[in-house]
Amino acid sequence: MSLETVVEDIRNEALKSAKRILSEAAKVEEEIVGSAKKSASGVKIAGGEEMNRIIRLEREQRFSSANLEAKQKVLEMKQELIEIIRKDVEEEIKNISGKDREALTKILMDSSAKEFENMDDVVVYGQSKDEKLLKSLLKNHKGIKYGGMYDCIGGVVMESESARMRVNNTFDSIIDAVWTEELKNISGLLFGSNQ
Numbered sequence: 001m002s003l004e005t006v007v008e009d010i011r012n013e014a015l016k017s018a019k020r021i022l023s024e025a026a027k028v029e030e031e032i033v034g035s036a037k038k039s040a041s042g043v044k045i046a047g048g049e050e051m052n053r054i055i056r057l058e059r060e061q062r063f064s065s066a067n068l069e070a071k072q073k074v075l076e077m078k079q080e081l082i083e084i085i086r087k088d089v090e091e092e093i094k095n096i097s098g099k100d101r102e103a104l105t106k107i108l109m110d111s112s113a114k115e116f117e118n119m120d121d122v123v124v125y126g127q128s129k130d131e132k133l134l135k136s137l138l139k140n141h142k143g144i145k146y147g148g149m150y151d152c153i154g155g156v157v158m159e160s161e162s163a164r165m166r167v168n169n170t171f172d173s174i175i176d177a178v179w180t181e182e183l184k185n186i187s188g189l190l191f192g193s194n195q
Helices: 003-094 098-114 128-140 171-191
Strands: 122-126 144-149 155-160 165-170
Touching (some): 003 171, 098 128, 098 155, 098 165, 122 128, 155 171, 165 171
Antiparallel strands (some): 122 155, 155 165
């Protein structure tokens, strides 16, 4: 065999080996690319699912926040309406006059005086515009003196320093008590029974 034949055989063997290696490399490449595509597809699906989950959570949070804000606004408006109604009630009661005011004040004074029987240092206070009325009603209550003005819309405050006792029978205190007791019913009437 000549040297040229040996070189030719080696070259042919090298070409065959190169083709085989390239063919095997192409198969491995296809497998790697295929696997990568499957992996990427899974990541894409997982990424898409994760993105959808994040979007859904964001929507839920925004809806929840908007819903909470709306409920807060409704609650504030209801509270404002209740306060307006209370102010109207106070104004109506404040403006009671004549015989009606006299009758209510007498009832409150008589009720208060019962708490101070047999005490001689009892003083009654009331709204400044009721001074004449209070002094007139005191004629029926011996031992009770007029003490002056008390900041209220009407009614009486009676006290005894020796007994360290005070009875607040003002229109204001009665409104407070009734309002506290009836607030649920008032809300039910205004906004429905489910409030």
